[in-house]
Amino acid sequence: MKNLLQDRDAWSMENCSIARAFELIGTRSAILVLREAFLGARRFDDFARRAGIGEPAVAARLRELTADGLLERVPYREAGQRTRYEYRLTGKGRALLPIITALRDWGDAWAAGPEGPPVQSVHRGCGAPVHARLVCDHGHDVGPGELEAHAGPGLIEAHRR
Amino acid sequence: MKNLLQDRDAWSMENCSIARAFELIGTRSAILVLREAFLGARRFDDFARRAGIGEPAVAARLRELTADGLLERVPYREAGQRTRYEYRLTGKGRALLPIITALRDWGDAWAAGPEGPPVQSVHRGCGAPVHARLVCDHGHDVGPGELEAHAGPGLIEAHRR
Numbered sequence: 154m155k156n157l158l159q160d161r162d163a164w165s166m167e168n169c170s171i172a173r174a175f176e177l178i179g180t181r182s183a184i185l186v187l188r189e190a191f192l193g194a195r196r197f198d199d200f201a202r203r204a205g206i207g208e209p210a211v212a213a214r215l216r217e218l219t220a221d222g223l224l225e226r227v228p229y230r231e232a233g234q235r236t237r238y239e240y241r242l243t244g245k246g247r248a249l250l251p252i253i254t255a256l257r258d259w260g261d262a263w264a265a266g267p268e269g270p271p272v273q274s275v276h277r278g279c280g281a282p283v284h285a286r287l288v289c290d291h292g293h294d295v296g297p298g299e300l301e302a303h304a305g306p307g308l309i310e311a312h313r314r
Numbered sequence: 315m316k317n318l319l320q321d322r323d324a325w326s327m328e329n330c331s332i333a334r335a336f337e338l339i340g341t342r343s344a345i346l347v348l349r350e351a352f353l354g355a356r357r358f359d360d361f362a363r364r365a366g367i368g369e370p371a372v373a374a375r376l377r378e379l380t381a382d383g384l385l386e387r388v389p390y391r392e393a394g395q396r397t398r399y400e401y402r403l404t405g406k407g408r409a410l411l412p413i414i415t416a417l418r419d420w421g422d423a424w425a426a427g428p429e430g431p432p433v434q435s436v437h438r439g440c441g442a443p444v445h446a447r448l449v450c451d452h453g454h455d456v457g458p459g460e461l462e463a464h465a466g467p468g469l470i471e472a473h474r475r
């Protein structure tokens with residue numbers, strides 16, 4: 154298979170998956186709302202208290218993330234109150250965990266204060282720290298210099314200029 | 315060790331590594347410039363041609379990413395021309411690859427068109443596709459429901475309201 158990196162101008166980035174993913178989750182407030190969802194927040198008040206971005210931004214992000222299928226709205230009702238809604242991660246939303254974890258790993262390594270990272274994510278049961286790592290389908294750890302880019306089924310050839 | 319998820323209001327997010335990482339790389343144009351750096355771009359013209367975000371945005375992002383230590387400026391000179399600079403990923407910049415890969419994985423799975431992902435990232439040598447996966451330091455694959463959050467050295471306790 155041809156390594157696309159050898160002729161980068163031969164293919165187009167118009168359907169780039171990185172850009173598409175970033176379009177859906179690439180605002181600071183969306184990331185903070187998603188972080189709180191992974192930390193267990195479900196109700197508006199919990200998101201608002203913990204995300205630190207103001208209630209209007211929380212409301213807007215919850216609405217957008219629900220419309221994009223990353224969260225789902227589930228009704229609940231406490232005694233004597235009207236029906237309200239809580240927000241739960243869908244499968245599409247839960248699949249963002251490697252992105253959130255990779256951001257945390259990098260922030261821990263390169264942007265934490267002198268006291269060190271605030272939180273460690275660990276594997277329940279075995280207790281070992283969890284990280285987002287590059288692994289190939291044969292199970293090898295992969296370093297940054299060991300990657301090639303090959304054509305996928307959706308590759309669009311570029312119009313040469 | 316205590317699972318912090320059981321009392322989320324007991325600790326503060328003010329030094330959150332996810333937010334800090336996102337502050338440095340969390341604009342669409344920064345992600346696209348970094349993508350091109352990982353794909354091999356070094357010179358301004360290459361970034362500008364491939365990132366698709368306009369020359370002023372490319373120039374601004376290259377300047378910021380260099381100031382933040384993710385890229386380094388290296389002089390080069392072609393025969394008969396003045397000295398110019400190219401941009402190379404530093405160690406701090408190369409360490410972003412799991413984030414970029416996790417974004418690509420998610421976009422491939424959840425945001426690609428019906429024709430499928432445009433590009434496949436493969437392990438040089440073994441040829442197997444590469445993904446960003448959650449792995450614990452004991453080598454176990456970790457699913458979204460198998461995580462606990464434990465206090466790190468920089469944990470800041472929250473002021474209760």
